[in-house]
Amino acid sequence: MSLFGQPSAAGDPRATTLRRCGKCKADAVTCYHVTFHYVNGIPAGRTYEHRCRRCGRQFTTISLWRLLRDGFAASLIAVLGLFLAPWLTYEGVFVNRLMGMDGGEWFALALMWAFAIGGPAWLFVLALRTYRLFENPIAQVPSR
Numbered sequence: 796m797s798l799f800g801q802p803s804a805a806g807d808p809r810a811t812t813l814r815r816c817g818k819c820k821a822d823a824v825t826c827y828h829v830t831f832h833y834v835n836g837i838p839a840g841r842t843y844e845h846r847c848r849r850c851g852r853q854f855t856t857i858s859l860w861r862l863l864r865d866g867f868a869a870s871l872i873a874v875l876g877l878f879l880a881p882w883l884t885y886e887g888v889f890v891n892r893l894m895g896m897d898g899g900e901w902f903a904l905a906l907m908w909a910f911a912i913g914g915p916a917w918l919f920v921l922a923l924r925t926y927r928l929f930e931n932p933i934a935q936v937p938s939r
């Protein structure tokens with residue numbers, strides 16, 4: 796895969812493999828769109844859009860690299876937020892009595908709460924997109 800050419804999903808098993816629908820149990824789930832993610836030109840994993848051709852159910856999965864990469868970032872944000880948000884709130888309310896806080900401190904407080912809520916929410920989305928792989932397993936070719 797070239798950094799400058801058009802990326803192709805042709806050699807990607809996830810994009811070409813038929814899966815079994817977790818809802819209607821038909822071997823009819825195909826991948827209809829692949830998103831190639833890049834950060835500063837460095838591959839940041841892939842997102843796959845799947846659809847069942849029988850019941851129309853749609854879901855999203857992510858590549859292992861995207862799971863590891865985003866999982867690391869989401870964990871970092873979650874831990875940072877969950878530790879610092881309560882601490883900064885305590886400091887703001889009981890030490891500075893809210894009045895003494897400047898703009899930067901309010902910003903830090905708001906950012907840490909955003910991390911405390913957004914980090915776990917992000918992890919949940921990653922877990923859900925990974926769970927879809929097991930909920931909709933690769934279709935088994937009958938051995939006869």
Ligand SMILES: [Zn+2]
Nearest residue numbers: 816819847850
């Ligand atoms: Zn289905």
